[in-house]
Amino acid sequence: MSAKIIDGKSVSAAVKAKVASEASQIKEKLGIDIGLAVVIVGNDPASRIYVNNKKKACELCGFKSFEFAMPEETTQDQLLELIDKLNGDKNVNGILVQLPLPKHLDEKSVINRIRPEKDVDAFHPVNVGKIMIGDYSFLPCTPAGVMELIASTGTDISGKECVVVGRSNIVGKPMAMLLLHKHGTVSICHSRTKDLAEVCRRADILVAAVGKARLITEDMVKDGAVVIDVGMNRMENGKLCGDVDFDGVSEKASFITPVPGGVGPMTIAMLMKNTLTAAKLQNSID
Numbered sequence: 001m002s003a004k005i006i007d008g009k010s011v012s013a014a015v016k017a018k019v020a021s022e023a024s025q026i027k028e029k030l031g032i033d034i035g036l037a038v039v040i041v042g043n044d045p046a047s048r049i050y051v052n053n054k055k056k057a058c059e060l061c062g063f064k065s066f067e068f069a070m071p072e073e074t075t076q077d078q079l080l081e082l083i084d085k086l087n088g089d090k091n092v093n094g095i096l097v098q099l100p101l102p103k104h105l106d107e108k109s110v111i112n113r114i115r116p117e118k119d120v121d122a123f124h125p126v127n128v129g130k131i132m133i134g135d136y137s138f139l140p141c142t143p144a145g146v147m148e149l150i151a152s153t154g155t156d157i158s159g160k161e162c163v164v165v166g167r168s169n170i171v172g173k174p175m176a177m178l179l180l181h182k183h184g185t186v187s188i189c190h191s192r193t194k195d196l197a198e199v200c201r202r203a204d205i206l207v208a209a210v211g212k213a214r215l216i217t218e219d220m221v222k223d224g225a226v227v228i229d230v231g232m233n234r235m236e237n238g239k240l241c242g243d244v245d246f247d248g249v250s251e252k253a254s255f256i257t258p259v260p261g262g263v264g265p266m267t268i269a270m271l272m273k274n275t276l277t278a279a280k281l282q283n284s285i286d
């Protein structure tokens with residue numbers, strides 16, 4: 001079998017176009033500008049690229065973006081003071097703090113300080129808890145993007161064997177929960193899993209979110225599986241590579257995401273969707 005490639009660029013463009021159209025209707029009918037505040041601390045080059053991409057996506061969706069670039073030596077108190085200010089600012093519907101923060105800052109208390117209604121990354125414990133009970137306004141962007149990609153293949157998740165490799169708070173765990181909400185039979189693998197290949201081979205839907213280049217090889221994949229590669233590994237030649245051995249696995253899978261051009265573009269598209277949702281909730285728009 002030769003897998004169909006799931007085109008994350010086109011699925012994400014469709015999500016952003018829908019968000020842009022709703023945002024322009026809100027502006028036209030109610031005169032409301034939707035605003036996203038992006039906070040970046042320090043000079044990490046990768047973070048800079050992500051922040052620039054988020055600003056571009058805001059422009060595309062007709063949102064206002066407010067960037068707060070703070071120096072590396074910013075103190076915890078200064079950062080919390082900014083969060084408090086943004087929490088109270090009516091022009092700011094969503095607040096995003098670009099992670100990782102410099103080591104001297106405590107990420108957890110910064111995330112906990114963001115008002116849950118403005119937490120468009122869905123990292124605040126209140127939003128994490130809501131995901132657990134299936135009563136959510138925001139979904140964490142990467143797992144939500146994966147769900148859109150799976151939906152784009154026409155695959156019905158109900159009753160399917162789903163295997164998620166990776167159990168981080170931002171990808172693996174919420175990913176497993178979203179698949180469970182759609183009635184998948186979900187297994188979560190991690191570094192202590194005894195026979196990773198054996199568990200992966202059960203999967204009708206396999207999501208790899210590990211951060212190890214080409215960990216998932218052809219022999220670990222069932223014929224006809226839908227394979228989603230969240231991994232982004234920077235190789236020595238500067239190129240990006242996923243957690244899945246694309247060439248081998250695409251011989252067996254029915255659908256597969258490429259890296260780059262698969263999950264990556266979806267993450268930002270879902271951030272835009274969450275910002276729109278935040279603005280609608282804050283303005284009581286259905």
Ligand code: NDP
Nearest residue numbers: 142166167168171190191209210211230231232263264267
């Ligand atoms: P983490 O490092 O937080 O988590 C990695 C997970 O992989 C851990 O649960 C770890 O297990 C597990 N793991 C490590 N080695 C193995 C192994 N040999 N076998 C099975 N499981 C293993 O990473 P993230 O979840 O933050 O990110 C995962 C990948 O996704 C990264 O490449 C990251 O760059 C990418 N990513 C991509 C995004 C996108 O937009 N496309 C967004 C976010 C992340 P244990 O818990 O036991 O340590």
